[in-house]
Amino acid sequence: MTWKTRGAYGSLILLALLTAFGVGYRTRAHSEEAARDRWLPTTKEASQVRPLVRTADGQMASGLVTPSRRSNKADLKPYETLDEVRRDIKENFVKTQVDDTTLTYGAIRGMLRSLGDRFTRFLTPEEYDDFQVKNKGEFTGIGAHIDVKEDYMGGPLAKPSGASRPYIVEPIEGGPAAKASLKKDDIILEIDGRNTADMNEDATVNYIRGERGTPVHLKIERKVAVPQGAAREAGFKDFDVTLTRDTIEIHPVKLDWLPERIAWLRLDEFNQKSDHEMTTALQEIQKGPDGQGPARGIVFDMRNNPGGLLDVAVQIGSRFIPSGPIVITRERNGSEQPLNAQHERFLNLKMPIVVLVNKYSASAAEIVTGALKDKGAATVVGEQSYGKASVQVLIELKNGGALVITTAKYLTPAKHDITDKGITPDIAIKPSPEDEQVPPARGGAQLQKAIEIIKGKTSQPTSTITARAD
Template identity: 35%
Template sequence: MTPTRPNTLARRLRLAPVACALGLAFATPGATLAAEPAATRQPADDDLPVKDVQTFAEVFERIKRAYVEEVDDKTLLRNAMHGMLSQLDPHSEYLDADAFEALRETTEGEFSGVGIEVGLRDDQLTVISPLDDTPAAKAGIQPGDRIVAIDGTPTDNLTLQEAVDLMRGEPGSQIQLTILRDNEQAPRTFDLKREAIQSESVTQRELEPGYGYLRISQFQSRTGDQTRAALQSLTAKGPLRGLVLDLRNNPGGVLSSATEVADQFLSSGLIVYTQGRLVDDDMRFTAHPATLAPDVPLVVLINGGSASAAEIVAGALQDQQRAVLMGTQSFGKGSVQQVLPLGNGDGLKLTTARYYTPSGRSIQAEGITPDVRVVRGRLEVDATPGFQLRESDLRGHLQNANPSAQRNAPDTPIAANDYQLSEALNLLKALNVVHSARVPATPGSSESGNAK
């Protein structure tokens, strides 16, 4: 057969993005096609090779004629498009209408499932992170767990989208995940019940008087506003002496929300920039002078489940020397995807750029190294330390003149429940001690105790 010559004009046109998410740049259906800048146009000799087109047509025809079961043209073409995208990288894919809607729901933080962010690592379906307060997180599923079967169906021959479709379902329905964990010989089974998940991405609390805790589980469209409200709540009682920003097991999300969060702690400078083959894929995001917490001592917790947008925030704060990063190596997703709706209602998610931290680091496939490495653990406290005699045990001891003093005040049990968080709090206290030691004495005060 004689193949028709490809339409080279169509290859030089693209949809203009109107909204941007980390790994997700959405374009509206029917958007105006804009000519690609001359500097990025493909050369004329980059047309599809005739021999490869002929081979594709030959394979297509042989499947149609000789496959054991009849296959329609639409199915073959869709399979070809799925394969075309899936072989580029783990994040490019063809999205049917249901998958396209599911992606939108995830970005908005509303979906039905078990609450797992998954990806392909070494061709195995792997948990990137469980979302907070979801069935997966409550059951103890961890980042790095390999899902080998879903309701008894092996995952080794499933595409990423097929696996996601199997895990989603009606609220209240049951699902069984068979998981193989590193350093374990036998797989584990988790029987979970799907839920309608409407996850709030930001939570906050006070660890101790003056020390706050801010947890961001993922970057949704409302995360920037929620972070702002959480900081206002934490500072309502007075200035913070330190803050822990917890990005562990945060799989990423919306880029604009990530830059808004970083902007709450930076008053100037670059947050992140992206570079791709097209001019419009090159973007720069900088901090604004107005910020809620420009000087609060900050420790950021990261681990192997911190990916994508979480790594953008961590990398910006590290490069700007605004925070101390603590934990373990992050996931290492440093690419940006555009999501383009197609005329048939489906979508195309295509990797179009890499992102870089302010110092020019690409963390793709490497991740971010914390300043202080602290592995996950649990502190065992000896409940019977033996007999200890204290001043307060002596008969007739003088009472403390400070009425607010508390005898035998219990320690905060943070270390027993979350060793990494405990170490972050200890570091914040140490930073305050160092800062206080550097502050000169005020006029009229005397360090020697001589009265004037």
């Protein structure tokens, strides 16, 4: 990773961090490359980060911003008190070994918590390294989305009973886990001999990740069907498997075809691959499943999408909207900057579009949903979305860590503020069990409603959907 010299006060990188991290949202699944929070910067080329700054017209452009030199007139008494407390802890705390780094990181996090903004965060050097790795849209591991089951009782080898356990939510197609026939809901009991009882996502990821080509040994517990009346323990199969770590690409876009030529287009997050994959999928949708003509309509599924990159949200929104703002940012001084649709990206899709959202659809997903709703380009179905409407900057620190600080909020094109409220769907549908699976399964009530709407709109021969350009 190539970086410019940080300088005396670090580098301030204006990034469109539009992800609902740090708030316990539900993603499509935790993957081993992103088991905690999804912190995504703006698009970069190759392995070099291309930070974004705002230009005069409100669009995003490459550049690096040097922060102004800090004032020398600051009141030093609070800092003296902080140092006094640090020395008192070192001299008096019952534990003789008190690490300065731990104390410093704790003080930083305390300062940020005092701001009362849950999206303002401190990244340690290790977390920032992970942050940069995630931007590539690929990682090295076993190729599986991982989460944790709480209070897992399990079979005879799941000791202690009732502990939380990591499990495989979904193997990634073509990855080592899928090739080894690991399945959804397989419980990971051990990683290289370590018992996973009460192991959280971070620890699981740290143990599973490693260099490409190296082995990792897992003990797996799998539920199996048993005859009626058999002992409970007979319903579990335990086995060992050795996987070779490999480079796994994360594809944020999934296209599936539903009956009657209806496209089911899932967007899991807004990363640097999203716009390219969306464009490819939309071009395929225009050709149809058999290449004989466009799809009947699109179910644009952004349920469980936590967000991502602002510039990518504008790019994807521009595929559906020809002109006018995709989103409006409001700075700390109250000034507003529209981020307008990029007309050259507009695809003029002459078919009905239904957007699916739920309470875990956040940030960049809400930007695109809000734009399509305000412009009349789509019908929104599902649940009230999450309600994350803030933009962060990332400040690179000299120690290799970083600060993520909220600097602005955003409004929909019609200037709706969705902070802590979310976007209200045009048609509210409570999720069925199929809708609540990760990823959502076919047959869910929300998906069926979307299909019904598309069929209703296309039953009228003259029915077309055109986005407003206002």
